[in-house]
Amino acid sequence: MSQKAHAAMTQFSIKDGELAIANKTVSELVQIAGQTPCYIYDRNVIAHNIEQLREHFPRVSLHYAIKANPYQPLVSFVANLVDGLDVASGKELRTALATSISADDISFAGPGKSSTELLMAIASGVTINVESKTELERIITLAQANNTSANVALRLNPDFELKSSGMKMGGGSQQFGIDIEQLDPIFELLKADGVSFKGLHIFTGSQNLNPQSLISAHDNIFALVQRLQQQYSFVLEHLNIGGGFGIPYFAGEQVLDLEPIAENLNSLFDQYKELVQDCEVILELGRYIVGNSGIYVSQITDKKVSRGQTYLITNGGLHHHLAASGNFGQVIRKNYPVDVANKMISNDKEIVNVVGPLCTPLDILASKMELPVADIGDYIVVYQSGAYGFTASPRDFLSHAHPVELML
Amino acid sequence: MSQKAHAAMTQFSIKDGELAIANKTVSELVQIAGQTPCYIYDRNVIAHNIEQLREHFPRVSLHYAIKANPYQPLVSFVANLVDGLDVASGKELRTALATSISADDISFAGPGKSSTELLMAIASGVTINVESKTELERIITLAQANNTSANVALRLNPDFELKSSGMKMGGGSQQFGIDIEQLDPIFELLKADGVSFKGLHIFTGSQNLNPQSLISAHDNIFALVQRLQQQYSFVLEHLNIGGGFGIPYFAGEQVLDLEPIAENLNSLFDQYKELVQDCEVILELGRYIVGNSGIYVSQITDKKVSRGQTYLITNGGLHHHLAASGNFGQVIRKNYPVDVANKMISNDKEIVNVVGPLCTPLDILASKMELPVADIGDYIVVYQSGAYGFTASPRDFLSHAHPVELML
Numbered sequence: 001m002s003q004k005a006h007a008a009m010t011q012f013s014i015k016d017g018e019l020a021i022a023n024k025t026v027s028e029l030v031q032i033a034g035q036t037p038c039y040i041y042d043r044n045v046i047a048h049n050i051e052q053l054r055e056h057f058p059r060v061s062l063h064y065a066i067k068a069n070p071y072q073p074l075v076s077f078v079a080n081l082v083d084g085l086d087v088a089s090g091k092e093l094r095t096a097l098a099t100s101i102s103a104d105d106i107s108f109a110g111p112g113k114s115s116t117e118l119l120m121a122i123a124s125g126v127t128i129n130v131e132s133k134t135e136l137e138r139i140i141t142l143a144q145a146n147n148t149s150a151n152v153a154l155r156l157n158p159d160f161e162l163k164s165s166g167m168k169m170g171g172g173s174q175q176f177g178i179d180i181e182q183l184d185p186i187f188e189l190l191k192a193d194g195v196s197f198k199g200l201h202i203f204t205g206s207q208n209l210n211p212q213s214l215i216s217a218h219d220n221i222f223a224l225v226q227r228l229q230q231q232y233s234f235v236l237e238h239l240n241i242g243g244g245f246g247i248p249y250f251a252g253e254q255v256l257d258l259e260p261i262a263e264n265l266n267s268l269f270d271q272y273k274e275l276v277q278d279c280e281v282i283l284e285l286g287r288y289i290v291g292n293s294g295i296y297v298s299q300i301t302d303k304k305v306s307r308g309q310t311y312l313i314t315n316g317g318l319h320h321h322l323a324a325s326g327n328f329g330q331v332i333r334k335n336y337p338v339d340v341a342n343k344m345i346s347n348d349k350e351i352v353n354v355v356g357p358l359c360t361p362l363d364i365l366a367s368k369m370e371l372p373v374a375d376i377g378d379y380i381v382v383y384q385s386g387a388y389g390f391t392a393s394p395r396d397f398l399s400h401a402h403p404v405e406l407m408l
Numbered sequence: 409m410s411q412k413a414h415a416a417m418t419q420f421s422i423k424d425g426e427l428a429i430a431n432k433t434v435s436e437l438v439q440i441a442g443q444t445p446c447y448i449y450d451r452n453v454i455a456h457n458i459e460q461l462r463e464h465f466p467r468v469s470l471h472y473a474i475k476a477n478p479y480q481p482l483v484s485f486v487a488n489l490v491d492g493l494d495v496a497s498g499k500e501l502r503t504a505l506a507t508s509i510s511a512d513d514i515s516f517a518g519p520g521k522s523s524t525e526l527l528m529a530i531a532s533g534v535t536i537n538v539e540s541k542t543e544l545e546r547i548i549t550l551a552q553a554n555n556t557s558a559n560v561a562l563r564l565n566p567d568f569e570l571k572s573s574g575m576k577m578g579g580g581s582q583q584f585g586i587d588i589e590q591l592d593p594i595f596e597l598l599k600a601d602g603v604s605f606k607g608l609h610i611f612t613g614s615q616n617l618n619p620q621s622l623i624s625a626h627d628n629i630f631a632l633v634q635r636l637q638q639q640y641s642f643v644l645e646h647l648n649i650g651g652g653f654g655i656p657y658f659a660g661e662q663v664l665d666l667e668p669i670a671e672n673l674n675s676l677f678d679q680y681k682e683l684v685q686d687c688e689v690i691l692e693l694g695r696y697i698v699g700n701s702g703i704y705v706s707q708i709t710d711k712k713v714s715r716g717q718t719y720l721i722t723n724g725g726l727h728h729h730l731a732a733s734g735n736f737g738q739v740i741r742k743n744y745p746v747d748v749a750n751k752m753i754s755n756d757k758e759i760v761n762v763v764g765p766l767c768t769p770l771d772i773l774a775s776k777m778e779l780p781v782a783d784i785g786d787y788i789v790v791y792q793s794g795a796y797g798f799t800a801s802p803r804d805f806l807s808h809a810h811p812v813e814l815m816l
């Protein structure tokens with residue numbers, strides 16, 4: 001398993017037998033970070049990802065979903081390369097407002113936004129992706145009380161789902177968005193003072209590696225929007241068709257082929273010419289933009305053999321990288337791509353378990369994986385760690401030191 | 409499911425129809441905490457748990473494992489009622505040293521302790537539970553270099569396991585402890601200057617609700633220790649037999665019956681009279697002491713019906729209470745005990761999903777649970793939240809405000 005996965009990690013180079021980012025070996029990277037464990041993000045990989053998206057989707061606006069990685073230097077870097085940002089909390093909104101992106105191109109999504117958060121969004125002029133009738137009523141009340149107007153888009157829960165998704169977030173019964181059967185009173189409310197209708201947001205799932213599923217979702221989205229436009233005669237300034245583009249984590253998974261998705265979107269732009277001519281179509285991506293740009297580096301503190309199995313014990317683990325430990329929405333634990341970062345060219349291999357320092361058997365970074373023979377002091381790298389790593393982990397669990405973050 | 413689970417939450421009272429702690433209703437508790445979401449711990453429940461343990465296990469010393477809940481006021485309170493503390497990191501060691509417990513009664517366990525942490529332990533005089541030969545060598549080197557002596561106990565990986573455990577941490581191949589077949593070189597090393605052998609630590613699993621499994625583990629531990637004593641002729645100052653006492657979380661689980669465990673330990677004390685006469689036998693418990701003392705309170709921010717299912721959306725969720733969301737080592741998601749804390753006496757019920765504010769379908773606090781009919785502003789309580797809650801959760805995920813903690 002490991003060898004195949006590593007072979008796919010072609011976004012990074014090897015220097016002096018070590019994994020390298022920005023022409024620095026992992027040993028140098030750790031010196032620059034000042035410690036292990038650390039998360040290191042490669043800005044060139046991010047830029048390359050966005051370039052690829054631009055090439056394939058020239059007619060579409062690109063938004064970055066900050067929740068994937070809210071590290072401020074990274075958000076500021078990405079902001080200079082994309083057309084907008086999506087935020088999921090008041091703090092993420094502050095992060096977004098601090099970048100080069102204008103409030104017009106920031107949207108705020110998420111069920112259960114607080115009144116404080118709604119007021120932050122109204123006052124700053126960003127677009128609120130409305131998740132329920134109650135929320136819309138609250139927005140109107142707040143805007144009217146402040147003699148202003150709120151920019152809103154409707155997050156729809158469609159009557160179809162995104163097949164083969166890591167996580168389904170549209171179709172069927174959902175906590176997200178407004179069921180399309182419940183739109184009559186919503187469009188009535190949108191006639192009120194204090195609210196300005198800007199567009200629609202249809203997000204159906206995430207971490208999808210199947211182009212046909214994404215194509216089918218896009219087909220369904222455009223057909224649905226046209227149907228709704230005929231029904232409610234609205235003018236759309238923008239249409240956010242979500243993201244859902246996956247990246248490969250596990251053995252056998254392949255990089256998503258953008259080509260057929262791009263071709264299909266092109267056809268849809270032609271087919272729905274009137275719909276899109278004055279409407280900005282937005283792809284909102286998080287993981288796909290930053291996921292493969294990041295590595296998590298820990299250091300081996302002990303090595304032991306217990307009843308036939310070898311354990312590499314590192315100073316990092318579940319508390320820093322919950323997803324890699326297999327405890328973040330995974331039903332069956334599978335290994336993330338892992339390697340010994342300072343022994344990238346090695347023919348001497350062995351089967352090992354890589355574990356962390358916590359007093360729990362859940363603290364696993366790699367289970368029965370073939371890796372270069374490693375010793376105390378060597379660096380263990382977990383690839384595909386640029387999204388849902390640092391902030392999606394219980395960093396205070398057992399009160400160990402937190403990892404640091406670095407972007408080069 | 410929910411009604412049975414609530415019926416078991418007899419550690420708290422009801423006042424004016426609301427859940428109450430320290431004679432304050434949940435509405436008052438939230439005012440005192442200053443916000444929702446919050447974790448609230450009931451010191452009387454903790455004291456009662458310890459009292460029960462004292463009654464059942466008068467010949468055993470009680471240690472508290474800080475990792476279960478390191479909230480400093482709680483640790484200080486528990487420290488006044490137990491005989492010792494167990495720590496799992498340098499920061500937990502500082503927490504322990506700040507209490508009334510003396511260094512003699514503090515032990516430091518965990519694979520992959522750093523040299524800095526080992527030196528903290530040596531300099532402060534606490535007992536280090538040694539997890540490998542390499543670690544013992546490192547301890548001796550550090551102690552000798554500092555012209556001092558380290559207190560050590562050996563954490564053993566026995567040749568049996570704790571059956572029916574939530575998590576197995578002994579027996580078979582393990583990252584924890586030293587296989588008992590590998591002890592010859594360890595006892596050789598223990599003759600060196602710079603190290604003082606204090607005892608043994610045998611921890612075989614956690615979250616066990618089956619008295620017979622615990623009884624069988626205790627039987628095995630005493631037999632093993634006697635066998636090893638005959639083989640290596642050591643003098644034991646203490647024997648830490650671990651913990652593993654579980655608490656009920658899910659439908660159908662019962663409170664652990666301490667009686668048969670206590671009876672069996674009494675018999676073992678008689679049977680192994682010579683072994684225990686000058687040896688302190690220690691039960692190390694974390695979750696069992698504090699788990700049922702804590703509640704997690706969030707507030708409903710929205711309520712919606714989507715295609716036949718009702719959703720209560722709260723301002724708390726997975727990011728504050730990972731275990732309750734079902735994403736912490738659970739293979740199949742089951743509901744924690746949940747209720748509407750300000751509507752404890754209500755005959756008007758409905759089946760709902762309780763979800764958090766995050767943009768992920770993993771953010772669930774209760775799935776299809778029968779609860780009192782609730783509205784925006786009502787309080788949702790998650791019981792059994794005193795252990796592995798606040799610190800075991802990815803609190804920065806989506807950058808929402810952190811919960812606060814309060815002990816009354």
